Amino acid sequence: MPTYKAPIRDFQFILNEFLEVHKYKDLAGFAEMTPELMDTIMSEGAKLCEEVLQPLNAIGDKEGCKFSNGKVTAPPGFKAAFETYAASGWSAFTCDPAYGGQGLSEVLNMTVTEMVAGANVAFGLTPGLTHGAYNAIHIHGTEEQKQKYLPNMASGKWTGVMCLTEPQAGTDLGLIRTKAEPDKDGGYSITGTKIFISCGEHDIVENIIHLVLARLPGAPAGSKGISMFVVPKFMVGNDGSLGAHNQLNCGAIEHKMGIHASPTCVMNYEGAKGWLVGEANRGLKAMFTMMNEARIYVGIQGLGLAEVAYQNALIYAKERLQGRALKGAKFPEKIADPLIVHPDIRRMLLTMRSFTEGARALVMHTALQVDIMKRSSDPKQKELAEDFIQLMTPIIKSYFTETGSQTTNLAVQIFGGYGYIKEYGMEQFIRDARIAEIYEGANGIQALDLVGRKIPTKTGKFMRSFFHPVSEFIAENRENPEMAEFTKHLYKGLDSLQKASMWLAAESLANPDEAAGAASEYLKLFALVAFGFMWAKCAKIALAKLKIESGEKEFYDAKIATARFFMTKIMSQHYSLLASITAGVKNMEIPDCHV
C-alpha cells in the first residue's frame, strides 16, 4: 500500500530561503511567524496527515459513502478523523479571529493543505468546502449572519457546502432555475434541485450550512438574476441552538470514478428557509469573489496527489529489479538492476519531481501574495499582489490539476502491471485526481478566463505583475556565468510567451474564436514560463547555498539537477506550443462526415 511523508524540508526551503517570509514582518501577524513556530505547526500537520488521514485513504476508497433513506454515512474512521482535525484547530487556521478563527497566514496554510491532499484528498473536501462557505459569508454576509454561522464553521462543529450546479446548469450558471420566494418574516423560501453537491449531506457533524444560488421573483434572466442564500440543514436559534430540520433533503449520492469518501449529493430544497447573503441579483458575482482562493485550493489537490504518487514511484523504482543498465550492470551481485537505472524511468521521475517542487514554489509564492493583499498597509503593494493572484489563479487551477493528474498516471506507469491492480493503491491516485480538472470551473473555462478576462484587463495590467519581475530577474542574472544556463532558457520561454500574447491580442480582435481556440495551449505556455521562473530562482538560491558549508549538499545539488531537467526537457515545450497557438483555428473544424 502507498505511504506518505510530508515534504517538510521542501516547505522549509520555500518558506525560509525562497520566499524569505521573515522579511515580511510588517505584515500583520507575520512577526510571530518564526521558523520554530512554522516548524512546529508543519510537524503537527504532518503527524495528522501521515498517521491519521493517510491510513484512511484506501479504506475511504473501498468503503465509500453509504446512502439510505436520505441519510449519508461517511466511511469508517472519517467522522473521528474530522473531529481530531477540528479539535487540533486546523479548520480555524486562516479564519478571522473575530469569528472563531486563528488568523494564521495563507502561505503557511498551503503546507497543511498540500499535506491533506497528499494524504487523503477526499477527506480534504469537507474542510475545503467549509472554508469556501465561511469566506463567502465572511465577505458578503450581514454581521448577524457572521455571528450566527462563522464561529461554529471555524471550529469544525458545523460544515459548509456550495450549491451552484443544477442538471441543466453546469458551466453556464445563468441557466439556474432554483427559486427563492420572499416569506413573511424577512427570509426566503427556496425550491429547486441541485446536483453534484459535495458533502451536501453526511453524518460527520451536527449541522451543514448550505450556500445556495437561486432566483428571486422577476429577476433578470441569465447570470445577472442570481442571488445567494444561506440555508442551514437545521435551523439555528439566536443563541446558536439547533432547531427544526429545514425543508431540504438528499435524494441520492453519485457512484463515481474517484473520491469515494466524499459524498456527491443530489439536494432537494422544498420550500427550505433561507436568507439572502449579499445583494439581490449579485449572487454569482459574490460567489466568484471567493472563487480565487477556492480554485487555488483545487490546484493544490493536483499537487498533493502528484507528490504522493511521486514518492511511491521513487521508492518502487529503487526496489523493483528488472533489466540491466545499458552501459553495464550497476548491481552485478543482484539478479537485475533496479528500474531507476533506466533513462526512461528517470525521465518520468524527474518530470514528476520538477512538477511538484516547481508547483509548490509557485503556489506558496501566490499564497504569500494573498497574505500581502489581505495584510499589507501599503496600497501599491496590495494592488500588485492582487494583480498577480488574479493572473495566476486560472493557471494554478488548470495546470496543477492537469499535470497533477498526468503525474499520477506516470506513477502507475513506473509500477507497470502492479500499478494497474488495486492492491498496490496507485490507481486510486489517478481516479482521485481526475475530478479536479472538472469541478470549480472546468479547466477549459479557466483557460478562457485567462485569455478573455485576465490578459486584456486594463490593457495587460495583470500580465505586467508577472512579465516585469521575470524580465528583471533575467536582466539581473544573465551576466552571472553560473546562472546563464537557466536564464538562457527562461529568456527563450518568455520570448515565446510574449509572441503568443501579441498574436492572441492581434488575431482575437478580428475573430474571438482565435483566442478561445488557443486558450488551453496558451495557459500551458504561461504555466511553463512561470515554473521556469520559479526553477531559475530556486537554482540561484541552491548555487549560493552550495558555496557555504551547509551540510546539505545533496539537497541543493538535487534542486539544481531538477532545475536543469525542467529547463531543458519540460520548458522547451514552449516552442511547440507557440507553433500550435499561432497555427490558429482554421484547421479546427470537425469534418461533417459520419463514416
Ligand SMILES: Cc1cc2nc3c(=O)[nH]c(=O)nc-3n(C[C@H](O)[C@H](O)[C@H](O)COP(=O)(O)OP(=O)(O)OC[C@H]3O[C@@H](n4cnc5c(N)ncnc54)[C@H](O)[C@@H]3O)c2cc1C
Ligand atoms: C465529484 C463532483 C463534485 C462536485 N462538487 C460540486 C459542488 O460541491 N457544488 C457545485 O455546485 N457543483 C459541484 N460539482 C459540479 C461541477 O462544478 C460541474 O460538473 C462543472 O462545473 C462542469 O459542469 P457540467 O458537469 O455541467 O459540464 P458542462 O458545463 O456541460 O461542460 C462540459 C465540458 O464542456 C466545456 N464547456 C462548457 N461550456 C463551455 C464554453 N462556453 N466554452 C468552452 N468549453 C465549454 C467544459 O469545460 C467541460 O469540459 C461537482 C461535480 C462533481 C463531478
